[in-house]
Amino acid sequence: MLEHYCGLPVPVEPVLVFVGVTDLKVVATQLSVRVYQERQVAALAPLSGVLTPEQVEQVYSVARHRQAWLQA
Template identity: 90%
Template sequence: MGAELNRLARRGWRVLHSIPLANDVDVDHLLIGPGGVFSINTKHHHNKAVWVGDDAVKVDHGKPAPYARKSRAEAKRVVRVLEHYCGFPVQVEPVLVFVGVTDLKVVATQLSVRVYQGRQVAALAPLSGVLTAEQVEQVYSVARHRQAWSKA
């Protein structure tokens, strides 16, 4: 997933991987670019079928997992940190990326989390009009400092 996201650098995007937060959790990937900021939560379910509804995710018809809720909460934590240090509003969109799945069915009608399968994340590359080049660099500069995340 990291290599796939790194390819977006040619389009003006910056990527950070495995940002540690408080309570032994982390942001898998943070994508910052002209189209905004995306908190990417990667889920590996090798050779499994995944179903995504409005607020539930089921792997091979199993028990619902709170992936969407956790992705939204993670994005809110990222917003708090970035806005605190950047001094301007920073919208962060949560993204769920499923890797290694055999099938991904998204039936959500009101899902506030973007959902992709591995290589589909490249769909974010052409997005623009949210952050200026200067804002991208400022957000990236803040996001690179591990100390900013220590209490998030």
């Protein structure tokens, strides 16, 4: 939906962050989902984005509007 309303590719990479857990056992799957505990979120910092700051603002603006999601 974001790509449709933004008019540009909106790449998405799934990430799960578990907060307040003391032990987390991550099992490999065929899905490419990153799984972190809260204290590991800093590991995302070196990743580079693929959208310009202007594109990020455009995607954020579209994502905030309920109408975009009701059309799904």
